[in-house]
Amino acid sequence: MLATGDRFQQVAHAIRTKKVRTIYDPSAASGEKTAQYLLDVNVLYLTGLGVDTYSKSLIIHEAGHIINDIYRVQKVHVYDDEAFCYVIQAAYLTLKNFGIGNIETLRSASGRSVTQNAIDVFRSAYNLAGHYLSGGALLLQNEQNLRVAISRLPEYPTNKIKHYDGL
């Protein structure tokens, strides 16, 4: 799957035409997820509005899942699916000059819940994003590092196969 500019335009179009509905639920803002894409019902569920760079990046991450749903990606392992979205997110953060140091700072800031395991995920994702943004080659070892880091996050307990059902 590719994350090109026109595919993000397709995501924006899907949201504008309500093929993807957005639900904003600030009452859940204390929860750990600022954004989540519910692929079965085509809902982008937001508990925050992405006012800062990191929160925006969480929505960018979910846009990656929406791209996969637009293209009805079948038989994708959860860790590959998440790796795709974390690299997109890290590319966005890199372009916004929001480096891994900023992620580590978030961890210590109050009200955030970026764990050490999550920092490990971001470190691998930034690494890959940096290579891609500079036109570098695919680095299989780094991809594997990212999958392993993702597997340590409690949100993704198994590497089950996922099917996107389309919008």
Ligand SMILES: [Zn+2]
């Ligand atoms: Zn994800």
